[in-house]
Amino acid sequence: SQKIEQNSEALNIQEGKTATLTCNYTNYSPAYLQWYRQDPGRGPVFLLLIRENEKEKRKERLKVTFDTTLKQSLFHITASQPADSATYLCALGSNDYKLSFGAGTTVTVRA
């Protein structure tokens, strides 16, 4: 069955550093991968989409890579700020309108 794994440990980093989150998957061939941010008690907010034929996407201080051979996506937050503290979710999708989410990685940025 499909399995999506994100960093098992929470990530604590110093302000200004780069946070790198991983999303690994098995038994799945997604057509695209998305990253969302979720704050406590709120719904997820869409951040970035990367398609299966794309290697890298950037948006402001965010960068996503997608390696379909390794079955892995990396999500980078550069020049991190305390306001970046949240849980980050990866989600995989194909042509069946279902999004499959990982459990998320909690990031805390210390001032």
Add this chain to the structure above:
Amino acid sequence: DAGVTQSPTHLIKTRGQHVTLRCSPISGHKSVSWYQQVLGQGPQFIFQYYEKEERGRGNFPDRFSARQFPNYSSELNVNALLLGDSALYLCASSWEGNSYNEQFFGPGTRLTVL
């Protein structure tokens, strides 16, 4: 513009009862999806509706049902509640022609089953 709205915000039910959760999508969005998020886990896909038709269904029992109305709002119904149904229920909408399924989520309904 208003985002996705959900009601109620919180709900407490007892085992065996029935619950109805409501969702209004972003204006202009015709697709509504429902997700269940248990504490410490990611959202799990339950249903997607588009133009009042079910377009996708996740691995949930038949106790879960949904429908979409002509104004594109949606209801999620859960019968014979179990303790394990306690979760945050998220509704998300997306626009027509959104091939990559970018979801706009509401704040969720927190359901507690006692």
